[in-house]
Amino acid sequence: MKNNLVISAQGFSDENTANIIANFTATLIKELVKQTQLNISKLKRVLISCDFESALADIAKEYGHESSSFTNNKQSVAIAQLLSKLTDNGLYSEFTLVLSVEFFYDLFNKDGSISLDHTSNIIHMMHHELIHIHEKNESRLDAGKLVDxxxxxxxxxxxxxxxxxxxxxxxxxxxxxxxxxxxxxxxxxxxxxxxxxxxxxxxxxxxxxxxxxxxxxxxxxxxxxxxxxxxxxxxxxxxxxxxxxxxxxxxxxxxxxxxxxxxxxxxxxxxxxxxxxxxxxxxxxxxxxxxxxxxxxxxxxxxxxxxxxxxxxxxxxxx
Incomplete structure (x- = not known):
C-alpha cells in the first residue's frame, strides 16, 4: 500500500482514542491489501467521524456532488460509504472512504476505553469496503454516465x-x-x-x-x-x-x-x-x-x- 493514504479521525473528545482507531485502521488496511492483493490505488483518504452524516456531506461537497445520501431505516443503517471524485473525462480520480465511529463499535469497552481484542467483525467489514474500491478500479464502466x-x-x-x-x-x-x-x-x-x-x-x-x-x-x-x-x-x-x-x-x-x-x-x-x-x-x-x-x-x-x-x-x- 502506498504511503499517500491519509487516515484521519474527527469529532472525538479523546485524542488518544482517535489515534488508536486511526492507527488500527491504517494497519488493518495495509494487512488486508497485502493478503488479498486488492487494487485500492485511488483510495486517498479514510475519514473516521463521530458525525457520519455531516462528514459525508462535506466530502460530497468537496467532490462536487449535489448531495450525499445513505441507508437509514429500520432494516438497515449505513456505517460506511465510499465517495468518488471524477475527472472531466468521467474517470475515477480518487476515493474517500467515510466510516462512522459505529464501524468500530467492537473496539469499545463498556467504560469507553479501547481494546483490540475483538476485531474480527471489523476486519470483515473493512475487507468488504476495500472490495468496493477494487471493483471500481478494475471494472471499465463509465463512471461519469449521466443517470436519468x-x-x-x-x-x-x-x-x-x-x-x-x-x-x-x-x-x-x-x-x-x-x-x-x-x-x-x-x-x-x-x-x-x-x-x-x-x-x-x-x-x-x-x-x-x-x-x-x-x-x-x-x-x-x-x-x-x-x-x-x-x-x-x-x-x-x-x-x-x-x-x-x-x-x-x-x-x-x-x-x-x-x-x-x-x-x-x-x-x-x-x-x-x-x-x-x-x-x-x-x-x-x-x-x-x-x-x-x-x-x-x-x-x-x-x-x-x-x-x-x-x-x-x-x-x-x-x-
Whole structure:
C-alpha cells in the first residue's frame, strides 16, 4: 500500500482514542491489501467521524456532488460509504472512504476505553469496503454516465445491489457468524415487511392519500433496499457454506415460496453472470446489466407499477 493514504479521525473528545482507531485502521488496511492483493490505488483518504452524516456531506461537497445520501431505516443503517471524485473525462480520480465511529463499535469497552481484542467483525467489514474500491478500479464502466430518473430506478438498483453481492462474495472468507446472521436476518425482515409497506403505499396513492411522486419515491427506495439486502445475503450464500443455525426461521421459505422468489432467483443468476464477467476483466458496458435490469423492472411490476422512459422522461403506470 502506498504511503499517500491519509487516515484521519474527527469529532472525538479523546485524542488518544482517535489515534488508536486511526492507527488500527491504517494497519488493518495495509494487512488486508497485502493478503488479498486488492487494487485500492485511488483510495486517498479514510475519514473516521463521530458525525457520519455531516462528514459525508462535506466530502460530497468537496467532490462536487449535489448531495450525499445513505441507508437509514429500520432494516438497515449505513456505517460506511465510499465517495468518488471524477475527472472531466468521467474517470475515477480518487476515493474517500467515510466510516462512522459505529464501524468500530467492537473496539469499545463498556467504560469507553479501547481494546483490540475483538476485531474480527471489523476486519470483515473493512475487507468488504476495500472490495468496493477494487471493483471500481478494475471494472471499465463509465463512471461519469449521466443517470436519468429511469436509470436511477432500474440501472442504479442493479449495479449497486450487484456491487454489494460482489463485496460479500469476495470477502466471505473473513466473515463472522455474527455478521452473516445479521445480514440474513435483515433480509428476512425486509422480505416480510417491505412487500406489505409497498402495497400500502400504492393503495394510499389510489385513494388519494399520497401523490404519485411521493408514492413512487418511497416505493423506489424500498425496491432498492430489497435488492441491496438480497445482494448482501446472496454474496455469502453463494460463496461459503452457511451453518443452518445462522438462517432465521422463515428466510428459506420466503426465498422459495413467495411472489418475489422467482425474481430473486433471476437476480441471483444475473449477479453470478456479472461476477464471472468481472473476473475476466471484461465488465465494460452497462448493457451487461440488461438481465438484472429486466428483473428489477419486473419487481416494480409485481407491486403494480410499470416504469417507462419516453424521450428521457420517466412515466409511471399504476395498475
Amino acid at each position: 430518473e429511469y436509470d436511477d430506478a432500474i440501472l442504479m438498483t442493479s449495479t449497486r445491489s450487484w456491487s454489494e453481492f460482489l463485496a460479500n462474495y469476495m470477502s466471505a472468507q473473513t466473515s463472522t457468524p455474527k455478521l452473516i446472521k445479521m445480514q440474513l436476518s435483515s433480509l428476512e425482515t425486509a422480505l416480510i415487511d417491505i412487500p406489505k409497506e409497498i402495497k400500502s403505499l400504492v393503495n394510499r396513492y389510489k385513494v388519494g392519500l399520497l401523490s404519485l411522486d411521493e408514492m413512487y419515491f418511497n416505493v423506489k427506495n424500498k425496491v432498492k433496499l430489497i435488492a441491496n439486502l438480497y445482494g448482501y445475503a446472496f454474496g455469502y450464500m453463494s460463496s461459503i457454506k452457511i451453518e443452518p443455525n445462522l438462517y432465521p426461521p422463515s428466510l428459506l421459505d420466503l426465498l422459495e415460496n413467495t411472489k418475489l422468489s422467482s425474481l430473486l432467483k433471476k437476480l441471483a443468476e444475473s449477479f453470478l453472470e456479472l461476477k464471472d464477467i468481472f473476473y475476466q476483466g471484461k465488465l465494460s458496458d452497462y448493457e451487461m446489466f440488461e438481465n438484472a435490469n429486466k428483473t428489477i423492472h419486473s419487481i416494480y411490476k409485481l407491486f403494480g407499477l410499470t416504469l417507462d422512459r419516453q424521450q428521457g422522461t420517466l412515466y409511471i403506470h399504476v395498475d
